[in-house]
Amino acid sequence: MKNSYSLTNNNYNQSSFNLSNITKSNKDLEIKNVSLKNATQTHFQICPNIFHAQLTAYVPYPEISKMSETQVQNLLKKNRIIIHGKSIPRPITNFEYCHLPPRMIDNLKNLGYFQPTSIQMQVIPTSLVGRDILANAQTGSGKTVAFLIPIIIHTWSLSQFNGNDGKGGPYALIIAPTRELCIQIEDQTKKLIKGLINMKTALLIGGFPIPNQVYRLEQGVQIVIATPGRFIDIINNYPKLNINNIHMVVIDEVDMMFKVGFMNQVTEILEKTTIFSLASGYRQQILMFSATIPESVEKLANSILKDYIRISIGNQIDDINSNLINENSEGKNSLPNIPIKQTILWVENKSKKKQLFSLLNDPKYYSPPIIIFVESKMGADLLSKAIEKKCNTVTLSLHSDKSQEERNQILQSFINGEIEILVATEIISRGLNLPNVNMIINFDMASSVSEYVHQVGRANNRGWAITFINEDSKNLFKEFVTLLKAQPSGRVTPLPSKLLNHGFTLSGNTKSR
Known part of the structure; x- marks a missing residue:
């Protein structure tokens, strides 16, 4: 020595x-x-x-x-x-x-x-x-x-x-x-x-x-x-x-x-x-x-x-x-300061795909690379195929059922710009540095408000996060609205009246989902 x-x-x-x-x-x-x-x-x-x-x-x-x-x-x-x-x-x-x-x-x-x-x-x-x-x-x-x-x-x-x-x-x-x-x-x-x-x-x-x-x-x-x-x-x-x-x-x-x-x-x-x-x-x-x-x-x-x-x-x-x-x-x-534009849309389950395809086919909103978060692995596979068919764009799914080699290849292809849309579960919601992501779409609301913060955090600071929400996530409403209202002025677009006036938002019920 x-x-x-x-x-x-x-x-x-x-x-x-x-x-x-x-x-x-x-x-x-x-x-x-x-x-x-x-x-x-x-x-x-x-x-x-x-x-x-x-x-x-x-x-x-x-x-x-x-x-x-x-x-x-x-x-x-x-x-x-x-x-x-x-x-x-x-x-x-x-x-x-x-x-x-x-x-x-x-x-x-x-x-x-x-x-x-x-x-x-x-x-x-x-x-x-x-x-x-x-x-x-x-x-x-x-x-x-x-x-x-x-x-x-x-x-x-x-x-x-x-x-x-x-x-x-x-x-x-x-x-x-x-x-x-x-x-x-x-x-x-x-x-x-x-x-x-x-x-x-x-x-x-x-x-x-x-x-x-x-x-x-x-x-x-x-x-x-x-x-x-x-x-x-x-x-x-x-x-x-x-x-x-x-x-x-x-x-x-x-x-x-x-x-x-x-x-x-x-x-x-x-x-x-x-x-x-x-x-x-x-x-x-x-x-x-x-x-x-x-x-x-x-x-x-x-x-x-x-x-x-x-x-x-x-x-x-x-x-x-x-x-x-x-x-x-x-x-x-x-409270977390989320440095991107956030839009919350009240969308019933039966209308979610129609709303998604409308966004992806509108030049005003379509800004790849895009990550779409869903709740289930099967949902990721089915939705990625539907997007590819309806929107004529390269789309793949990513979840834990795929082999590690396949996951690495998909993620690298997305980072390299070879894939415009990635449909994923919460598996990539945390920590990953994906600086080129312009848009996050939460097709399914995150399982917790904390997880929401991580998911929208995948977008770069000039990005935009759009979240579909409905009655299924009512136990998160109070906490979610508190977070959104705490963001700097202009960061969050006007919230849906159904969310603001919902009984769970007003009552403060925050039971786990």
Whole structure:
């Protein structure tokens, strides 16, 4: 192992740390005398029981440390950053301020990130000091890169500490609910770590042979991206695999991951990855993200996260009672700010196809690429065939009954512009970056208001979402109207009178659908 190593540009020595200050014995690891220069100006403490945070030893740039409290508050307000917690690190305004290697800065630019987005400004320094995080921000805000940057920095620190042979990991685990989202996260990870020595990933998802994935793990990786089910299958059936050094766990789309069916898997994963080969006293760092975080999810997160920072990007709204809203310590509530035009149409079931064909055959509305969300897999297949016949346009369906290879091919063809219309179930409603999508049509209303936010979030910021609604979704009316009325002026076209005046809208009935 080399005597010293710095994650930073050599032109800025203030943030460098010396590995000669860190000793390793046969039984444990002990951190000694890690230098934190200008510590009195940092306004936070690096978590003493988070080993990798001590190792990375993040120190803010002087430009950040010297800001007055008023300047910090103005910066937060300008970027709609809402934070709660104790000893919160200050946001960064430049990627170089978090001491990234020059190659990683170049990789970010190649991905189109020249300055940090709002969520990245706060999540990156907060994670670098080792704090647990519960964060929400709208789709397309850069959440994935927000957690990948500190994950990569920390895992690189650990890899260097353990001899730089790539065999000590994995050090970080990222779990997400769908194969497609995992594939996208790994793709972004690979682009960010390009050119960094001994930084490798493993993708553990269904639809691909388990032996190949196990072999990848055995060869040594630093970051694992997985669906919960496949990760559990592998660690249960291959107990000799090393999962004792997973210092960081990211739970993406946490609102879905805490639902029945996923929650037990998430709990099992956290239980099986918290025993480190480190000295007692150190613990995991856990980061949770989504576009929407209901109050029920926040309560569960409270039982898992330790001394965490709550980060929200969006508008604040007072005194609204909704399952979608999260009360914070100041008695205010936050609602998702959906940055696209939204139109709600009251359409009876028997008229939905006729209404859809009318939209798709009207140049005023037809703006491909288009995603049409439906409730069932059979419905997706039947509707895609009907659209192709009636509208004479290339249309395919996407759902979980298709093989992973077929799903990948369809999604890639859609991204490449070879398919104009994609009819899909909720399988692609979360997390996927589809920047060219111009229109979302919710042929079937989403199963929850939270899911609606994710579905319309597939469109780009200049996009348009049209939703068919009727009596079938009455249990969502109160919550749905609350969300729509909270959007900025002009963002939502006038709502149907049948929706506004419905008894379930006025009574506040919000039973699950």
